[in-house]
Amino acid sequence: MSKSALITSLTVSLLVCACGGGGGDSAPVSVPNAQALFVGPGPANNVNLLFTTVEICTPGSASACQSIDHVLVDTGSSGLRILASVVDPSLSLPQQTGASGRPLVECGQFVVGFVWGPVKIADVRIAQELARSTPIQLIADPAFPLVPANCSSMGGTALNTAELIGANGVLGVSMFAQDCGATCEGITSPGVYFECAGSSCQATPASLAQQLQNPVTLFTQNNNGVVIDLPSVAPGGARTVTGSLIFGIGTQGNNAMGSAQVIRVNPTNGVFTTVLNNTSYGNSFIDSGSNALYFGNPGIPACSNPDFFCPGATQILSATLHGTSGSASVNFSVANAEALFSNNPGFFAFSDLAGPNASDTFDWGLPFFFGRKVFIAIAGQDTPAGVGPYVAF
Numbered sequence: 583m584s585k586s587a588l589i590t591s592l593t594v595s596l597l598v599c600a601c602g603g604g605g606g607d608s609a610p611v612s613v614p615n616a617q618a619l620f621v622g623p624g625p626a627n628n629v630n631l632l633f634t635t636v637e638i639c640t641p642g643s644a645s646a647c648q649s650i651d652h653v654l655v656d657t658g659s660s661g662l663r664i665l666a667s668v669v670d671p672s673l674s675l676p677q678q679t680g681a682s683g684r685p686l687v688e689c690g691q692f693v694v695g696f697v698w699g700p701v702k703i704a705d706v707r708i709a710q711e712l713a714r715s716t717p718i719q720l721i722a723d724p725a726f727p728l729v730p731a732n733c734s735s736m737g738g739t740a741l742n743t744a745e746l747i748g749a750n751g752v753l754g755v756s757m758f759a760q761d762c763g764a765t766c767e768g769i770t771s772p773g774v775y776f777e778c779a780g781s782s783c784q785a786t787p788a789s790l791a792q793q794l795q796n797p798v799t800l801f802t803q804n805n806n807g808v809v810i811d812l813p814s815v816a817p818g819g820a821r822t823v824t825g826s827l828i829f830g831i832g833t834q835g836n837n838a839m840g841s842a843q844v845i846r847v848n849p850t851n852g853v854f855t856t857v858l859n860n861t862s863y864g865n866s867f868i869d870s871g872s873n874a875l876y877f878g879n880p881g882i883p884a885c886s887n888p889d890f891f892c893p894g895a896t897q898i899l900s901a902t903l904h905g906t907s908g909s910a911s912v913n914f915s916v917a918n919a920e921a922l923f924s925n926n927p928g929f930f931a932f933s934d935l936a937g938p939n940a941s942d943t944f945d946w947g948l949p950f951f952f953g954r955k956v957f958i959a960i961a962g963q964d965t966p967a968g969v970g971p972y973v974a975f
Contacts, residue, residue: 605645613836615804615829616711617814621931622822622950624652625744627722629923629930630873630948632810634827636662636753637707640673641715641771646705650672652750655827656871657753657958658812660761661794662706663690663697665743666723669748678717679775681787687726687776687783688719688794690761695746697739698729699720701775706797708753711829713800717793721751730783732773752871753797755808755827757852757971758961760793804830806963807970808838810870814953815933817896819922823931823952831957832966842916842974844958844967852971856944858901863879863944866903866937868973872947874932876939877913890937901944905972914949923960943958 598614620633639647648670651661669675678686678701690697694743699721707781708714722742723922729740741747754761766788773785798805812825830837847854847867856866857879874890885892897916902909917934926932939945950956959970967974 616739616835617709617827618734619655619825623642623747623930626748628748630932631748632870632948634753637704639701640675641705646673647721650750652716654749654752654871656752656754657756658871660696660758660796661754661923662718663721666699666720669720675704682777684777684779686792687778688766689733689773690719691736695741696733696780697712698733699723699739711801711804713797716795716797716800719794726778728781729774730776733784734848745832755796755798756956759796759799760790762793766793782951801829804833804851806961806965807831807957809955809957810951811955812951815931817934819926819929821929823825831959839957839966839974843910844904844908844972844974845908846972847905849971851962856901863942865942866944868946870951871947872945874947875936875949876945877945878941879938885920891916892918892920
């Protein structure tokens, strides 16, 4: 989900360290359209990060391939972004070019920072699904060291290391096929896509085909959405959690919707309304890339680290999600974040972690996903519940 056409919703600066512990990616899921997910320590030992492994290949090759682990699964953005530093240069991924034939480079804007790097072409394999000739981004590629002012001036930190991102890359599997869509076809300011020659980079329009793509839309089947299936996490947290990223909605036995409640979202930006304690949050979204629930402060005390809530006792709350059609109630808890971290060293998964956000915004981050099958339907794609975009659970 893009909070606007240009600003994606990954809240990477709000990650905190859970020191200690260990672990790694879970064993592969032995289903053709399902990929293993893992919540646990990553490159920076942050809590509530949802990881998977993605394979990238030189287009058309079955052998010139590399598996990239600890890639963050983000339903709040579209497109695969990988740190250039973890990619084997022998892959020699082709460079995407702009209209004038010069290298195309992207400035990906997130809530608290940006990622800068060229758009390359790769075959992307996840589980047994293959997206051929997919535009992806290589973050902080040393071949493009100079960041244009109309990228860096949009604010935040240059997210150019695994420690800053908390992962080796980001797999964006949102409700949208491209990361910018029609907006970037026609305007160049503020800059998202650039054509670069040497140290000179100029903002440029980018066609839909040139932009970063949600890889799911390029699969030959199971391409109308994704399902994130994670088990429940008890109050106080868990050391690690494993689950599944399932491709397709209503296309296989493992992605049937059953009685899932459908919340249809704004088809332009993917938002809906959350009502909590008679307060409406009109800019609400589902985002597995956020490590907590973030919403306008309802009077819950913040921690000494103001990114999180620290109530005197755990708050048991209930909110209602209202889409352009459809509604559903969600019960959730907000615990004292400082107590969670100090009482549970080495734990990396928490279902009751929350913090303050803008007054009209409710970010249903990773705690929302625990104990649910969450369906993310891609805009324009047909599903048993109708054409996306929508979220269902």
